[in-house]
Amino acid sequence: xxxxxxNTVEFVKEKLKGAEAGHDWYHIERVWKLSKNIAETEExxxxxxxxxxxxxxxxxxxxxxxxxxxxxxxxxxxxxxxDAPEGIIEKVLFIIKNISFKNRAEAPEHLPIxxxxxxxxxxxxxxxxxxxxxxxxxGGFKNNLMYDPEIKPxxxxxxxxxxxxxxxxxxxxxxxxxxxKDLMNTRKGKEIATKRHDFMLQFLDQxxxxxxxx
Numbered sequence: 001x002x003x004x005x006x007n008t009v010e011f012v013k014e015k016l017k018g019a020e021a022g023h024d025w026y027h028i029e030r031v032w033k034l035s036k037n038i039a040e041t042e043e044x045x046x047x048x049x050x051x052x053x054x055x056x057x058x059x060x061x062x063x064x065x066x067x068x069x070x071x072x073x074x075x076x077x078x079x080x081x082x083d084a085p086e087g088i089i090e091k092v093l094f095i096i097k098n099i100s101f102k103n104r105a106e107a108p109e110h111l112p113i114x115x116x117x118x119x120x121x122x123x124x125x126x127x128x129x130x131x132x133x134x135x136x137x138x139g140g141f142k143n144n145l146m147y148d149p150e151i152k153p154x155x156x157x158x159x160x161x162x163x164x165x166x167x168x169x170x171x172x173x174x175x176x177x178x179x180x181k182d183l184m185n186t187r188k189g190k191e192i193a194t195k196r197h198d199f200m201l202q203f204l205d206q207x208x209x210x211x212x213x214x
Contacts, residue, residue: 128199
């Protein structure tokens with residue numbers, strides 16, 4: 001297992017060189033560490049958890065014209081070349097396919113604990129101070145408006161609406177980030193997410209005060 005994990009780390013680092021800062025190796029590393037922390041409190045296959053965390057954003061559809069199959073193909077090819085057992089490969093690909101916030105309505109009803117752990121870790125990295133930094137970085141990357149009081153958040157968007165959304169960066173908090181706390185799967189995930197959620201609320205409160213020069 002050790003060599004497979006080490007080889008996966010090197011593969012992901014190389015693959016994500018030059019990636020947008022919110023979806024680069026450092027994002028993967030944080031999700032990997034968070035996943036291992038959460039996994040300590042759950043009964044799970046730690047190898048599947050680590051591989052799922054390391055490969056979950058190997059080809060984010062946002063940067064591949066919305067194609068959700070690229071990550072699955074890249075990950076399968078890599079894992080097969082590493083002689084990983086087919087059972088492990090299938091579990092890792094299941095995580096990659098079902099981890100996304102936008103795909104939550106399509107996910108099976110009963111999810112394996114390994115997916116729940118990695119999903120919590122990925123969502124935790126989307127909130128709190130790091131989440132705020134990532135959100136504004138990606139908003140700048142897309143050249144979105146930072147904030148416009150006239151543009152209201154779009155709640156309950158469909159998957160296609162979400163993928164095409166080009167709203168303001170601040171609206172993204174209401175369309176996704178502030179919803180994540182209540183979508184956590186694990187006790188540890190909920191505990192970490194609650195603290196980060198509260199920090200985002202404090203940030204938004206201060207943001208509006210400064211925006212309105214009050």
